[in-house]
Amino acid sequence: MPASPATAGRPELVYIDDQLFPDHDVEPWTELPLWLPPGPQPAAARATSCAKTPAAGPHRRPVTDSIHDTATWPFAPRGEQETFEDDRHFSASTPFLSTEKEQTILTAHTAKQPQTK
Structure with missing residues (x-):
């Protein structure tokens, strides 16, 4: 996937087993939007x-x-308010899922994958 100016990186779509999120104490809907x-x-x-x-x-x-x-x-005008007005209030600098927690989940996901040669 090409680099994304919005995220300053190369996003990669990875399908994660839902059970990894509660196993790593991910808070539904707020740490990981649209996930229950x-x-x-x-x-x-x-x-x-x-x-x-x-x-x-x-x-x-x-x-x-x-x-x-x-x-x-x-981060768009009123975007934060529209996104979270019925939930906890976040500032524009508040991360959703921390980089560290995301990396831990991705590492656990990779460890569960069958090894290919």
Whole structure:
């Protein structure tokens, strides 16, 4: 993936087993936006189907666009307030998931992967 000016790095999309987040005390929704722990609650958030979406007209967008928009949204005018007005109040300099915690989770994820030669 190309470098992202919004994150000053080369983002890599990695699918992580949901169980690694509670194993590493990740706070749902605030440390990792749009993530809720596995389990029955809140079931309504998991019961939504997107099957009709393509017929309604929306299209998939490049992952790099999503990364850029997600990284810059809280720092746009009123972005922080719109993002968190119903949750804890963060300043623009407050990290969501710390770099250290993210690296620990990625290391644990890599350790669980089958080794290939």
